[in-house]
Amino acid sequence: SSAEVSAAAHLPGGSDGDRPRTLLRLEGFESSVNYRLESLRKTLAGFGRAADVGHEETTSLWKDLRDCKPVSSGAEPVWRLSVAPTSGAKLVAALRELFPLDAYYDWSGGLIWLKSLDGSLWDGEIRQAVSECGGGHATLVRADASLRSTVSVFQPQATPLAALAKRLKQQFDPKGILNPGRMIVGV
Template structure:
């Protein structure tokens, strides 16, 4: 009989995992299910539902430290820290709209399992860089703790970093301690219009190499969001500093044209749209997330547009390319070949039917030595292969 376990604390998670390991019964690990359509479809008869494992365990604004249970909604955490003049600087994206789900349903555990980060990653780092400590249950049914609850404590960082991005295949996180940061006083967006992709990425890379302390760098070609093309740079901080850095960019990028300036409210809406890939939400066309060297992004898109009906926009100064295959095809062979020709990188199939995700490698295939290391890591944490089995790689 299929079973759904809804633990309320770490001990109950331990009990469920021990049972599954003893019976060799695979478990699907979910929070609120907002990212269930990411990765390969699972064939698990039983569900470990963490939606009741929720709540703030401790929050010390003066110490910039927050400890929460893994099933706590990200929206709840963001409101709490915002009310205290702080933020999650890695700016976790919300996959809900892109995957046809309601927005705002993601949990802290899900964010870390997928290592989600938004446009500010180019300045603040990824989600894994903000984890101070973690309590989790391995696939052996063993509780372990790693890291600490103070910013200066670096002991044990490696283990939480290994779990981030593992999509729940190594262990079940139950409690997480995060570093938070002061929220900027204000923000503005430096906007250039009319640039082609090569010129846009050139402008973004120049800005990133300057002293302007850019916290977002993206290019949306004309028509991608129903508007004219725009190349955008985000500036955050004290108002006088933002004004000064805006003028710095104006001089540095003068050859690309006169900029417009988006004030805080309009700027915030734009970057949320970029963060959550809203230009590609509301449809069912396959979507790829491609990581490349920033300067290689335009070449990749050029190669693909010569063969395929695709739309693309760029984040992370060109290092993150979102592709929508508007003809409905998956084009895995063409995309990975173009990626290799453009200099290499990683291509992840984000949105596609379950039947496709079960046959096409969703994540970038690993070189043999790295694949062997991944298997050994899985064997150490989850020797019976019960946690989200096959979510990332078939048979692992």
Template structure:
């Protein structure tokens, strides 16, 4: 059973890490616990819970800048910016449904630590593209600030981006500054039914190459609540007249593939939220993978795997992101990663699996030797004793745990 430390200020975080360094005690970092089952299990006798570091520090809607503590619930953040007609344009994914937890339970710090981004990434970029600055405590028990509160800030290394996707293995972020954007006035979805995977993904890629300014491009072979059969979906956002014009562009380019349908704003919000959170694959406990491949190769990649075992998938990011559930309950890590070579490479991350599987199987795509060595050096610079989330990303077990 872990003993939990609950700091409420950055100085208390620093003191906790200082103690952990001196005693070589590994710490499992936690916000609201919504992502504990994402990544390798952390072997630690103590947890550092950051939910007490919550609240908005500064919000300037006119400047499109938001500064807040990392333990702030993401649901609270999204509600605040929505009240001001704004949004987090990277559309942070909620892992709750996929991991069998309550929706909206995560914190903004967890979103940044995991670099969680939704369907709009193809247009707006990832979470790391929206972080302007941060305050954090390194594994050396040193408080540091990086970045600022302006979009262009090029002083020194881009440490805020480095912390995105590091899963708390480099430093404990206590405060972040994000850029926000005006929320689109309206939205609609161009929908085609019944296309095969290859044809559907080809349609997505053609749309992305057009002037339609698509903000979401997904293909679901197994359909969604809005109807049976395969769905090829293209989201349009902006002013109503602009959406009408761009819908006609898609109609002219893709209308010959079937009978297009138009989903209004409410249906669009519902469908893309389900795609964002991978809800069509959330039921059950079968392993789920997040796989990045060249967009045009998505159909061929999935077809190769279907020849070996049964899968259900969602194609997002115009085919470049594949959410894949192994229907037989096995993780199939070797086959999934071996098949990447045939489509020009890619990355496969095991998002949902049992603790035993996440301990034995590389959860994240193994890095080439040179990149792995660089990552190890970066880790050592930030956390030389190895106390921050040891083993979360790679199998580096802290010395004290091994001796115990």
């Protein structure tokens, strides 16, 4: 629609029973915000009830999203997935069939914050699903140190690029004392 939004996020609902919510942020002059709000209410009326939240609540809500609060509690592994925006929902649906998770979307579905609720990494399955949905990146953001040391934190690189990264690391850290294995297993 022509009702420009400055931010959007989708919280699919989680294991704690929260209901799904799609959040749209409107900013600008009051008359412009009001016009776009009414336009969006009409356009999106068939998708559920729209609620206008106050300044205090919206500031807190967007701060919590910025700080990844929906997935930050607990010690379970957290992944940051970057895919084409049209693939985000399909990717999360495919992963939900494999393991219990909480997730929320940003960047119109192209950025997914995902928490594995059973404490397992599911790295092979996540990276395979990212590949099957058209490609992208899966970055392990949080995991127990013993789990984290068993996988690459970042999406595995193509062989030539991985070889270049390894040579650069050897040039800058010939004794291998600067965080060995922290970013890339074996480097």
